[in-house]
Amino acid sequence: MNSTRVAAIVSKESKEILRDPILVSVCILLPVVMLFLFGYGVSLDVDDVALGVLDFDQSPDSRALVDAFAHSGYFRVAHVFQSRSEIEAALRRGEIRTAIVIPKGIQSDLVREETADVQLLVDGTHSATALIVGNYARSIVIRHAQSFAGSIQLRTRVWYNPALRSINYFVPGLYAVILMSFPPLMTTLGIVREKESGAVQQIFASPVRSSEYILGKLIPYGSIAFLQILLVMATGYIWFRVPMQGNLWFLLTASIVYVFCTVGIGLLISTLTKSQLVAMLAAYMVALMPSYLLSGFLFPIFAMPYVLRLFTHAFPTRYFIETSRDVTLKGAGFEELWTNVLVLLLYTIGVFVLAAISFKKKVA
Amino acid sequence: MSTRLKSLLVKELIQFSRDPIIVVMILYFYTLCVIICTYALTFDIKELPFTVVDYDHTPASRSLIEHFSASDAFKLVGSASDEDTAVRWLETGEVRMALIIPSRFDASMRRGESQALQMIIDGGNSNTADFARGYAAQIVAMFQTEVAGPNNSSAAAIKPVVRFWYNPNQSFTAFMVLSMIAANTLMVAMIHPAASFVREKERGTIEQLIVTPVTSLELFVAKTIPTFVMGLLAVFPSLLIVWMFGVPMRGSLSLFLVLTGVFLLSAIAMGVFVAVLSNTLQQALLLAFFALFPLMFLSGSMSPIESMPKFLQQLSLASPLRHYMDVILGIFLKGAGPADLWLQTVLLLGIGSSLYMTALVVFQRRAS
Numbered sequence: 001m002n003s004t005r006v007a008a009i010v011s012k013e014s015k016e017i018l019r020d021p022i023l024v025s026v027c028i029l030l031p032v033v034m035l036f037l038f039g040y041g042v043s044l045d046v047d048d049v050a051l052g053v054l055d056f057d058q059s060p061d062s063r064a065l066v067d068a069f070a071h072s073g074y075f076r077v078a079h080v081f082q083s084r085s086e087i088e089a090a091l092r093r094g095e096i097r098t099a100i101v102i103p104k105g106i107q108s109d110l111v112r113e114e115t116a117d118v119q120l121l122v123d124g125t126h127s128a129t130a131l132i133v134g135n136y137a138r139s140i141v142i143r144h145a146q147s148f149a150g151s152i153q154l155r156t157r158v159w160y161n162p163a164l165r166s167i168n169y170f171v172p173g174l175y176a177v178i179l180m181s182f183p184p185l186m187t188t189l190g191i192v193r194e195k196e197s198g199a200v201q202q203i204f205a206s207p208v209r210s211s212e213y214i215l216g217k218l219i220p221y222g223s224i225a226f227l228q229i230l231l232v233m234a235t236g237y238i239w240f241r242v243p244m245q246g247n248l249w250f251l252l253t254a255s256i257v258y259v260f261c262t263v264g265i266g267l268l269i270s271t272l273t274k275s276q277l278v279a280m281l282a283a284y285m286v287a288l289m290p291s292y293l294l295s296g297f298l299f300p301i302f303a304m305p306y307v308l309r310l311f312t313h314a315f316p317t318r319y320f321i322e323t324s325r326d327v328t329l330k331g332a333g334f335e336e337l338w339t340n341v342l343v344l345l346l347y348t349i350g351v352f353v354l355a356a357i358s359f360k361k362k363v364a
Numbered sequence: 365m366s367t368r369l370k371s372l373l374v375k376e377l378i379q380f381s382r383d384p385i386i387v388v389m390i391l392y393f394y395t396l397c398v399i400i401c402t403y404a405l406t407f408d409i410k411e412l413p414f415t416v417v418d419y420d421h422t423p424a425s426r427s428l429i430e431h432f433s434a435s436d437a438f439k440l441v442g443s444a445s446d447e448d449t450a451v452r453w454l455e456t457g458e459v460r461m462a463l464i465i466p467s468r469f470d471a472s473m474r475r476g477e478s479q480a481l482q483m484i485i486d487g488g489n490s491n492t493a494d495f496a497r498g499y500a501a502q503i504v505a506m507f508q509t510e511v512a513g514p515n516n517s518s519a520a521a522i523k524p525v526v527r528f529w530y531n532p533n534q535s536f537t538a539f540m541v542l543s544m545i546a547a548n549t550l551m552v553a554m555i556h557p558a559a560s561f562v563r564e565k566e567r568g569t570i571e572q573l574i575v576t577p578v579t580s581l582e583l584f585v586a587k588t589i590p591t592f593v594m595g596l597l598a599v600f601p602s603l604l605i606v607w608m609f610g611v612p613m614r615g616s617l618s619l620f621l622v623l624t625g626v627f628l629l630s631a632i633a634m635g636v637f638v639a640v641l642s643n644t645l646q647q648a649l650l651l652a653f654f655a656l657f658p659l660m661f662l663s664g665s666m667s668p669i670e671s672m673p674k675f676l677q678q679l680s681l682a683s684p685l686r687h688y689m690d691v692i693l694g695i696f697l698k699g700a701g702p703a704d705l706w707l708q709t710v711l712l713l714g715i716g717s718s719l720y721m722t723a724l725v726v727f728q729r730r731a732s
Contacts, residue, residue: 004628022647026654033654037661040673092698135498142505169487185653189646196645197566276645277559281389284551285397293401298666300492302460305403326457330720336456 003209009216031178031228037242038170049133050078050101062102068144072135091123098122098133171236172324173297176317179262180291183225184284185295187266192279218263225259245331257344258320264351291317316347368578380590394598399603402540409495411439414461417450422470431507437499438662449525460486536686538611543665545602550685553631555652561639562648574731588632596629614699623691630684630716637723659683687712697698
């Protein structure tokens with residue numbers, strides 16, 4: 001391993017990257033755009049749901065119930081209906097998401113302490129929203145009903161994220177997801193492009209050894225990745241005020257291991273593929289999709305079927321997501337998270353060993 | 365069809381068939397990927413691990429715990445002897461929720477006093493926490509109704525009955541299958557033409573095409589058709605999967621195919637547009653990626669559009685995927701017809717044709 005030759009490759013690669021305005025701006029902009037979209041866009045928090053009301057009772061009690069919906073902050077009375085068929089049409093056209101049907105005689109039922117059935121109709125096509133809307137609606141009715149009588153109150157305390165801000169949950173996850181989106185893709189494309197154009201042959205004909213070539217490629221892409229994570233962390237902390245309960249240095253150390261892991265995955269893909277399109281689709285398949293969907297970033301892992309829960313262990317992102325969430329939100333440190341870091345380390349070593357083996361085979 | 369266009373198409377077809385891996389990968393996105401995601405992904409909570417600290421130890425407190433562990437939403441992983449233990453489990457992530465039943469729970473319930481039951485939720489995942497809170501409130505309300513009986517004054521007097529339309533058992537399957545198919549269609553239909561277009565630029569063969577009598581329009585058409593045909597054919601294996609998962613088809617299949625074609629055109633237009641802007645494949649793929657992300661994001665397939673801020677809601681109108689989601693969910697689940705979907709169709713056509721035009725103008729300006 002000769003450091004001048006490595007430095008030469010690094011400087012060649014850096015020049016190529018810096019000369020490409022699209023590449024540079026995508027590298028800087030995309031993580032920030034992703035952060036802002038997630039920050040402002042993704043929340044399953046439902047507010048302002050269009051509600052349709054069909055009140056057969058027209059009594060002070062039924063109006064109180066409708067008021068409870070209107071003042072809950074979740075619903076907005078969009079339509080008042082006269083018949084059931086109108087509800088159906090409005091639901092189909094998407095004018096309302098949910099409808100409440102109050103039967104006749106709710107007041108007399110209340111007075112007689114009997115159970116009155118209030119019907120809630122929810123548009124079930126968007127399941128995530130539907131479930132939440134259903135839950136909100138149900139609890140509004142229950143709370144409204146309970147205000148008539150003494151009862152057990154459920155006092156819920158939410159820890160680590162008391163305001164239930166989605167952003168506190170997404171941003172630490174994004175550290176992991178952004179790192180799994182770019183570095184593998186860029187590294188792969190950086191190497192496969194030279195394969196496709198034949199430039200790699202010239203490099204192999206030079207005194208540069210394959211290990212030097214790989215290192216020279218990894219350093220610039222790894223640095224970009226690391227800068228991206230710093231950018232996202234800073235934006236998350238300063239702009240979105242995501243807390244940092246734990247030790248920042250511990251998180252940064254874990255990030256370095258993870259950065260190597262992601263770049264290593266890119267390297268492994270590049271040794272196995274010949275064309276850039278295939279390389280990109282492969283990166284999408286093994287790095288990006290699983291890091292979004294099977295990492296616990298958006299969808300909780302414990303709710304998955306057993307086999308797929310095992311499958312999630314095959315991808316490193318879940319370990320880093322757990323680490324970054326626990327450090328930022330719970331203030332966990334090395335003591336609680338050393339197994340995760342160890343797994344990441346083993347994963348990284350494994351990826352590099354595999355890449356080295358398959359690279360040697362290709363060159364020989 | 366002109367002979368020029370015909371020979372261009374033959375050339376595209378030959379290039380396409382030389383890369384069999386691509387076909388395999390595309391099939392993966394339309395089939396296996398959809399299956400895995402549908403099985404794996406749900407926003408709902410199932411078997412959320414929880415612990416309980418029971419200071420009361422009466423039949424009533426045990427019955428309450430029973431109510432929690434009998435529900436699908438929660439799974440009891442062990443009872444803690446005191447709050448400290450429960451807190452430690454929460455910190456290590458072994459449990460996500462702890463229920464604390466105070467002593468004299470049973471006694472004060474019998475006397476009809478109001479009392480507080482404590483619940484601690486790990487709010488790290490705010491969505492999960494929100495679900496857990498909602499379910500817990502319902503379980504407690506149900507427990508109360510059962511224990512107190514309908515004639516007792518503490519009974520909940522109004523019982524909510526919730527019905528979910530179009531998707532009565534509220535499974536995520538239908539939504540997931542359909543939204544995964546829509547998203548993967550967008551990705552493939554955008555990246556494939558972009559890549560085949562830019563490859564000509566990288567290799568310099570585009571110069572050769574420009575000096576031939578082939579017009580830019582013919583070139584665009586020739587780059588569009590292979591992906592378009594492939595995209596339409598790839599719908600069929602996914603339809604098989606849709607059927608396998610038992611998703612109902614309430615609307616018309618031919619309407620679905622026609623509108624899928626319209627959507628494919630607008631997605632391919634985006635790919636062509638990206639290709640015109642970039643010089644290397646790396647640029648094209650990164651740009652495509654840069655566009656794909658917000659498009660998927662603003663489509664409502666990840667999170668509902670209603671919960672986005674107003675400006676993002678307006679921005680989402682520019683995402684063809686959003687309109688296609690309306691189409692695919694509407695046709696399959698609601699049985700929507702042309703009368704319900706004409707606006708989406710017009711918007712898709714509008715987005716597609718304006719992108720093609722812009723791409724054509726930019727391409728001709730750069731070529732000359």
